[in-house]
Amino acid sequence: MKSMTRFVFAACAVTAMIPAAALAQDSRNQGYLVDINGNIVTTSNTDLCWRDSDWTPARSAEPCDPTKKPVAAAPIAPVAAAAPAPVIAQAPPATPLPQKMSFSADALFAFDKSVLKPEGKAMLDDLVGQVNGGTYDVILATGHADRLGSAAYNQKLSVRRANAVKDYLVSKNILASRIDAEGKGETQPITKPGECKGAKSAKVIACLQPDRRVDIEMTGTKTVASSR
Numbered sequence: 001m002k003s004m005t006r007f008v009f010a011a012c013a014v015t016a017m018i019p020a021a022a023l024a025q026d027s028r029n030q031g032y033l034v035d036i037n038g039n040i041v042t043t044s045n046t047d048l049c050w051r052d053s054d055w056t057p058a059r060s061a062e063p064c065d066p067t068k069k070p071v072a073a074a075p076i077a078p079v080a081a082a083a084p085a086p087v088i089a090q091a092p093p094a095t096p097l098p099q100k101m102s103f104s105a106d107a108l109f110a111f112d113k114s115v116l117k118p119e120g121k122a123m124l125d126d127l128v129g130q131v132n133g134g135t136y137d138v139i140l141a142t143g144h145a146d147r148l149g150s151a152a153y154n155q156k157l158s159v160r161r162a163n164a165v166k167d168y169l170v171s172k173n174i175l176a177s178r179i180d181a182e183g184k185g186e187t188q189p190i191t192k193p194g195e196c197k198g199a200k201s202a203k204v205i206a207c208l209q210p211d212r213r214v215d216i217e218m219t220g221t222k223t224v225a226s227s228r
Contacts (some may be wrong), residue, residue, distance in 0.1 A: 031055030040064060099219075101127070105144070105161060105212035111205070114160035116168055124165065127216065128172045136178065136220030141165045143183040144215070146208035148200050151185055158183030165214050186211070 031054045034040055040061065042049050049064035057065075108120035116124070131139065143158030143165075162181035170176045189211040196207035 031059035031061075099130075100215065100217040103165075103214045103216065104209065105214055106209055108165070108214060109161060112157070114157060114164050116164055121168060124168050125172070128169065128174065131169075131174055131218065136218045138219045139169070139174070139179045140215075140217045141169075141179065141181045142215045142217070143181075144188055144211060144213050145183075145186050146205075146211040147186045147189065148205070148208065155183055155185035158185050161214055165216065 031051060040049055042064070051064075103120075103123060107123060108116055110117060141162045143160070143162035145154035145158045147154075149157075159182065162183050166176070166179045166181040169179055189208075190213075191208060191211055196204050198204050
């Protein structure tokens with residue numbers, strides 16, 4: 001009677017363990033043999049496990065079976081945009097530098113004369129300094145006369161005065177090939193019609209003074225000296 005009691009008790013104990021083991025089997029590590037605590041049972045000194053009928057590759061677990069984890073792709077470094085080529089500023093092409101000056105004939109010459117006065121030469125010396133400070137391709141000297149006298153005489157006088165200015169500039173080492181001289185006589189007066197009325201007199205001569213002149217026009221490029 002005592003033996004029968006022990007067997008029944010043992011059977012009850014085993015029966016009680018089965019639901020616990022099944023519960024542990026269902027809760028975690030499904031697909032492998034586990035102990036009553038739900039831990040996978042492995043052989044001693046190894047990591048070998050026993051699979052059960054529920055095992056599938058999707059239930060692989062460490063250390064029994066290696067699990068394949070997706071390998072994170074290495075981040076692709078952004079490609080830096082190529083820096084634009086530096087823009088090299090180009091100096092604008094040299095442009096002709098026109099310059100026009102008008103010299104009173106009375107300052108350069110005596111009345112009705114074409115020989116340069118000393119003060120007239122001093123004025124032209126200042127002009128020479130400007131020419132030497134730049135590159136001028138053409139220098140044009142144009143002589144003008146007032147209306148007193150005949151048109152033919154005034155034309156010749158204006159040419160002689162223009163040539164006198166040219167000759168002086170050449171004497172200051174300015175190339176004669178760069179200088180042109182011409183006369184316009186009385187054809188391009190500055191005074192307006194109706195001004196300076198009357199016959200030849202000191203008053204009329206003074207009134208016509210702006211018409212007696214030598215215009216000098218230079219065309220080229222100005223050289224700017226650098227400061228240090």
